[in-house]
Amino acid sequence: MEHDITALTARLLAHRWLPRNDAQVRRALVDEAFRAELESKLAGVGLELLDNPFAEHIAVGLKIDVHEAVFGGRDYQASTMGLTRDEVALLIVLWALIILPKRERQLGRRTREDDGQNDMFGQEKPIVHGNEVSGAVSEASLLADFGTQLGGKTKIRNFALGKLARLGFIERRGGYLLEGPLLDVLLDYRVLADRIINGTLADVLAAAGRSVPSQTELDEDVMDEFDEDEIESRR
Structure with missing residues (x-):
């Protein structure tokens, strides 16, 4: 078991994320002793396992008690993976346009082709x-x-989207932007959803002719089902 944990830890550090259907990842999701040992090894170097049962990947991130040691005294971009304010805003918009509808389908146990x-x-x-x-x-x-609100079309097309793709938040394919491995892992749904659905970004999306799912379906339901689905994902 120790060899497998060491190998999985090294792979997570090297690749930053791994798919849930990976054999070693699956073991970490279903074997409590294996997961506990993995989390202990990560904690020893100030990291924690990031696992969202609604996401297709898992990842590693800094534990909150080392944030100050890592980011303290440095500039704003140090804690945002080098993203500027406009790029962070673009990331949140993409999260809202991709993840909120996705979560609505997942909670309704529907696919994009099925209205359920x-x-x-x-x-x-x-x-x-x-x-x-x-x-x-x-x-x-x-x-x-x-384009106008987030720094200009040229800046977004030539710089911002490429940076978000390199960081693993999105994928660019044939003129379309798709969910990347980290979009649903690093951005916390339970923190962002209410702020987006009931906050300023909802007005921005509405002004752009975009809609967001209802608060009732996406807020209360996901809170009730999160623990249940986490257990289900580890079976």
Whole structure:
């Protein structure tokens, strides 16, 4: 077991994220002793395992008690992976456009092709990951809607989107922006959802002709189901 834990720890540090269907990752999700030992090894160097049962990947991040030691005394960008304020704003917009609809489908046990109206036992299905539930955003549409507000179309197209892709937040394919490995792992749904659905960004999205899912379905339901789905994901 020690060799497998060491190997998984090294892979997480080297790659930053790993898919949930990876053999060693699956073991960490279903074997409590293995997971505890993995978390202990990560904690020894100030890291923690980032595992969201709704996400397709797991990752590692800094434990909160070492944030000051790592980021203290440095500039703003040190704690935002080198992203500027405009780039952080763009990241939040993309999170809202991709992850909120995805979570709505996951909670309803629906795919992008299925409205769920004819499935009597939909809520008994396991959580679905990947392209079946995660949609794409047109790059051209994004630039048209938000280019002016987020630093200009040229800056977004030539610099910001490339940086977000390199960091693992998004993927760029044929003019479309898709969920990257870290978009649903590093950004905490339970912190952001209410602020987006009921906050200023909801007005920004509405002004751009975009809609966000209802608060009732996405806030209360995900709180109730998070622990249940986490258990389910480890079976």
